[in-house]
Amino acid sequence: MGLLAPWLLLLGAAAAVPLLLHLMHRRPGPRVPFPALRYLQRAQRERGRRVRLRQLALLALRVLAVLLIALAAARPFRPSGAASHAPTAVAIVLDNSMSTGVAADGVRLFDRLRDVARATLDAAGPDDRFWLIAAAEPWRPAVTDDRDEIARALDDVDVVEADADLAAAVARAAELLRAGAGARAAEVHLLSDLQATALASAAEGADLPVIAWSPDGEPANHGIVDVDVGGGLPPRAGEAGQLSAAVHAATADTLTLRLWIDGQPASAARVSGDGAAVFSLPARAGGLVTGHVETEPDDLPADDRRPFAYRISPAPTVRIVGDAPFARQALAALEAGGRIRTGVAGTLDVLVAADAAGVADVPARTALVVVPPTDPLQLAALNLRLAAAGLPWRYEPAAGEGTAQFAPVDGDDELGGALAPVRVERAYDLVGTESAARADTLLQLGDGRPWALRVPRPGGGAAVLLASPLDPSATGVPASAAMVPLMDRLVGSWARTGGGASPTLRPGSTVELPGTATGVEAPDGTRTPVEGGAPWRAPARAGLYRVLSADSLLDVLAVAPAAAESRLERADEEALERALPNADVRRAGSTEEWTEVIFRRRRGAEWWRTLAALLVAALLVESVAAARRRGEDETA
Amino acid sequence: MDTTRRGSRRADLLTPEQLAALGGLELVARRVVEGFLAGIHRSPFRGFSVEFAEHRPYQPGDDLRHVDWRMYGRSDRYYVKQFEEDTNLRANVLVDASGSMGWSSAPGRLPTKLWYARQLAASLSLLLLRQGDAVGLTVFDERVRARVRAKGGRRHWAELLRTLDTAEAGGRTSTSEPLREIAVRLRRRGLVVLVSDLLGDVEETLLALRFLRHRGHEVLVFHVMDPGERALPQLADARFVEPETGEELPVSVAEMRDEYTAAVDAALAEWRDALRPQGIDYVVVGTDQPMTLALRAYLHKRERLG
Numbered sequence A: 001m002g003l004l005a006p007w008l009l010l011l012g013a014a015a016a017v018p019l020l021l022h023l024m025h026r027r028p029g030p031r032v033p034f035p036a037l038r039y040l041q042r043a044q045r046e047r048g049r050r051v052r053l054r055q056l057a058l059l060a061l062r063v064l065a066v067l068l069i070a071l072a073a074a075r076p077f078r079p080s081g082a083a084s085h086a087p088t089a090v091a092i093v094l095d096n097s098m099s100t101g102v103a104a105d106g107v108r109l110f111d112r113l114r115d116v117a118r119a120t121l122d123a124a125g126p127d128d129r130f131w132l133i134a135a136a137e138p139w140r141p142a143v144t145d146d147r148d149e150i151a152r153a154l155d156d157v158d159v160v161e162a163d164a165d166l167a168a169a170v171a172r173a174a175e176l177l178r179a180g181a182g183a184r185a186a187e188v189h190l191l192s193d194l195q196a197t198a199l200a201s202a203a204e205g206a207d208l209p210v211i212a213w214s215p216d217g218e219p220a221n222h223g224i225v226d227v228d229v230g231g232g233l234p235p236r237a238g239e240a241g242q243l244s245a246a247v248h249a250a251t252a253d254t255l256t257l258r259l260w261i262d263g264q265p266a267s268a269a270r271v272s273g274d275g276a277a278v279f280s281l282p283a284r285a286g287g288l289v290t291g292h293v294e295t296e297p298d299d300l301p302a303d304d305r306r307p308f309a310y311r312i313s314p315a316p317t318v319r320i321v322g323d324a325p326f327a328r329q330a331l332a333a334l335e336a337g338g339r340i341r342t343g344v345a346g347t348l349d350v351l352v353a354a355d356a357a358g359v360a361d362v363p364a365r366t367a368l369v370v371v372p373p374t375d376p377l378q379l380a381a382l383n384l385r386l387a388a389a390g391l392p393w394r395y396e397p398a399a400g401e402g403t404a405q406f407a408p409v410d411g412d413d414e415l416g417g418a419l420a421p422v423r424v425e426r427a428y429d430l431v432g433t434e435s436a437a438r439a440d441t442l443l444q445l446g447d448g449r450p451w452a453l454r455v456p457r458p459g460g461g462a463a464v465l466l467a468s469p470l471d472p473s474a475t476g477v478p479a480s481a482a483m484v485p486l487m488d489r490l491v492g493s494w495a496r497t498g499g500g501a502s503p504t505l506r507p508g509s510t511v512e513l514p515g516t517a518t519g520v521e522a523p524d525g526t527r528t529p530v531e532g533g534a535p536w537r538a539p540a541r542a543g544l545y546r547v548l549s550a551d552s553l554l555d556v557l558a559v560a561p562a563a564a565e566s567r568l569e570r571a572d573e574e575a576l577e578r579a580l581p582n583a584d585v586r587r588a589g590s591t592e593e594w595t596e597v598i599f600r601r602r603r604g605a606e607w608w609r610t611l612a613a614l615l616v617a618a619l620l621v622e623s624v625a626a627a628r629r630r631g632e633d634e635t636a
Numbered sequence B: 001m002d003t004t005r006r007g008s009r010r011a012d013l014l015t016p017e018q019l020a021a022l023g024g025l026e027l028v029a030r031r032v033v034e035g036f037l038a039g040i041h042r043s044p045f046r047g048f049s050v051e052f053a054e055h056r057p058y059q060p061g062d063d064l065r066h067v068d069w070r071m072y073g074r075s076d077r078y079y080v081k082q083f084e085e086d087t088n089l090r091a092n093v094l095v096d097a098s099g100s101m102g103w104s105s106a107p108g109r110l111p112t113k114l115w116y117a118r119q120l121a122a123s124l125s126l127l128l129l130r131q132g133d134a135v136g137l138t139v140f141d142e143r144v145r146a147r148v149r150a151k152g153g154r155r156h157w158a159e160l161l162r163t164l165d166t167a168e169a170g171g172r173t174s175t176s177e178p179l180r181e182i183a184v185r186l187r188r189r190g191l192v193v194l195v196s197d198l199l200g201d202v203e204e205t206l207l208a209l210r211f212l213r214h215r216g217h218e219v220l221v222f223h224v225m226d227p228g229e230r231a232l233p234q235l236a237d238a239r240f241v242e243p244e245t246g247e248e249l250p251v252s253v254a255e256m257r258d259e260y261t262a263a264v265d266a267a268l269a270e271w272r273d274a275l276r277p278q279g280i281d282y283v284v285v286g287t288d289q290p291m292t293l294a295l296r297a298y299l300h301k302r303e304r305l306g
Helices: A006-025 A037-073 A109-122 A147-156 A166-180 A325-336 A376-388 A414-419 A483-494 A573-579 A591-597 A608-635 B016-020 B025-040 B069-075 B113-130 B155-165 B176-185 B202-214 B253-278 B292-305
Strands: A031-033 A088-094 A129-134 A143-145 A185-191 A209-213 A222-229 A241-249 A254-261 A264-272 A275-281 A287-294 A305-312 A317-321 A350-353 A367-370 A393-396 A429-432 A440-444 A450-456 A462-466 A510-512 A519-521 A527-529 A535-537 A543-549 A552-559 A584-588 B051-057 B079-084 B090-096 B134-140 B144-151 B191-196 B218-225 B237-241 B248-252 B281-286
Touching: A006 A037, A037 A608, A037 B237, A037 B248, A037 B253, A088 A109, A088 A166, A109 A147, A109 A185, A109 A591, A129 A147, A129 A166, A143 A147, A166 A185, A166 A573, A209 A591, A222 A287, A222 A305, A241 A254, A241 A264, A254 A275, A264 A275, A287 A552, A305 A543, A305 A552, A317 A325, A325 A483, A350 A483, A367 A483, A376 A393, A414 A483, A450 A483, A573 A584, A584 A591, B016 B113, B025 B113, B069 B079, B090 B113, B090 B144, B090 B176, B113 B134, B113 B155, B113 B191, B113 B218, B113 B292, B134 B155, B134 B176, B144 B155, B144 B176, B176 B202, B202 B218, B202 B253, B218 B253, B218 B292, B248 B253, B253 B281, B281 B292
Parallel strands: A031 B237, A088 A129, A088 A185, A185 A209, A209 A584, A317 A350, A350 A367, A367 A462, B090 B134, B090 B191, B191 B218, B218 B281
Antiparallel strands: A129 A143, A222 A241, A241 A275, A254 A264, A254 A287, A287 A305, A393 A429, A440 A450, A450 A462, A510 A535, A519 A527, A519 A543, A543 A552, B051 B079, B134 B144, B237 B248
């Protein structure tokens, strides 16, 4: 039962009036001498119970009449799919993440979700207002309009390869409703497979009714959840490498993985259950390499093929100046592995400067990696050299001392894992000397201070400024497993452009395009103009995107779905409650059930007529009973 | 026959209110009895024996065999001869004078139950004495307050009247103890007439009446009721107070009226059902009813006794 005006139930408090009158009516009356008291006692004993019952019945009738008035005023109704309802503002959160592309009996789950949304619109009234939120595309503006426009907007939404944060989407819906519902009732309709991984966060602010539709059953899925080339360090030109492909499988069946490189089948491997296959990559000359790993298609095809791209570059020529024995040893190890070559001044790709003198007179084509001195007294000389080199940054002793750790690294690759346990005892503050000083933060400490900055150089190229000396007294990096990958990353990609692996992007994530980029070509061949050097959002469709400068290929970006989208386990009630702790959540599993529970403030099938009839009946009975008693009183 | 003494209306048919206007106990009782006897056209008197005592004027109902025709020849008036006789019945009238008997639902308009009981007792006594029975009187509440031994003769009536005249309502109703006491004292079997509102303990009263019957007495019970006891007064709500005990009972009169009447009827029926099997006559008399109803009941009883 619902109530259209629940506040009028307060009228029910008036039920206390007949109670009070009943109590006040019990006046003692005059004292009358009466010797035949025994007959009165006998009458009371034998008939008094009936009289009391009649009095109580009269009282109950009066209380009932008041309660019926209050209830009728509150306008109760029986929720029914066929009934109309009070004007309602509805935010439809439509889950279009990759997992909703799973098919059952030839029908995609997303299509069922969309049909449920259409059922909502079919039951809508002319005064309802709608918002449509595509949960997997949070960057997409919510559509708001009447039901006809929303019906058309539903046709434009489709499954994407992005993941969804359902709690965030519901929180966004709640904000929209709070701002735009006005006097209407507000509801959030969450149409989703309620994937457990999509409910990892919590929406504290969503304190509205949330009506969730999710299908029964849980399909088994397998998919390729990660492809990694060389553990984040792609092979150099002429160097063989490895590619690993991780698989998620809900069953223990054996899957066949096939590796395709540049449009040609390259290799195959078999994997059972959750596991990974490692493919050998043959040595190749420099250039961009693209491909994909695929497995047998299942009901969710989006994760059965995963693209990748990497760049094969010749080993850079590197030289180190200054007193930095650990850095020198790491570079020696990289040279021994063929990752770098030792170069001489004038032909260097990268110069690692471990003292102030090394910063001076570095050619524009040479990338610079600045390692600060251990002795803070030498910072002044280093800052002078930086200024002389046109770098608007300076080192300053840290305001506070204390141990810090590295903040998590985006991509969670091998370097990030190796840096996670490393502590930093001393890190200088890197301060821009100009208001327009630009820099990309490559590594950050847990307290927010930058540890590695990439700074553009006036003549082109870039410089990487480290915040700590590579000395065990300042940081644990030199003595950790992170030292060699860090130096490889510094000299191989961070200090240079186009020198390393192209990262695999998740749909919706952003990446900075090369400064000369003019357009991006999608897998289907459509080109989109872009601004060079500007952030670019990875599209919701997985695939290989070609970054172009006019007609020249600058880079290839692989966009692949999040691994979590391959895990189709449903969230249980507890997880749903954790994600939406303040919402009044109701769930439905069928369209029929759905139409019963949505539009909670139903106006149709109101009960006021029934209540009014009951009220009249109660008043009639009360009048007869009261008149009878009044007649007896008046006779007396 | 002299009919002027009866007045234009028979006193036994007058309402108690009208009777009270006639005068004192003696006059009222006498006129009631005479009116009653005139109504039945037959003398109920018995006990005429061989020893002449006196003459008295003929009264309607007198047996013509007792008319002294010689006196008629001399005086041209009808006289009947009366004789000193042995009484053939000893009657004892018991009058309840407890506090509840002093109540009237409409003081000034309706007499108290005690007034009615006194009139009834006086009239009965006169009737009994006139037919040559011996009459005794006991006035009681929870104990015997006054007692006149049973004797015959017309002069005895005056003593009975004096005793009745001095009876005032007071004390609590307890019929059982006086009845038992009287039963023990009455050695000769006879008629016991109880005039009471029967508001004492029912079981004890029944037990005492059965005891009287067990001792061989004929028992006649006049249950005196004020009309205000048959139906509740016209009030909305009231606290009813029992005068003897002070017990109080709040009642919504309008809602209890029907139930009360039914309870009274049930109680009276219970009295009747309890007494009749014992051979005890039970008559309910209202203080708004003429005396003739009670006297007829007595007469009916007396005729059965022979």
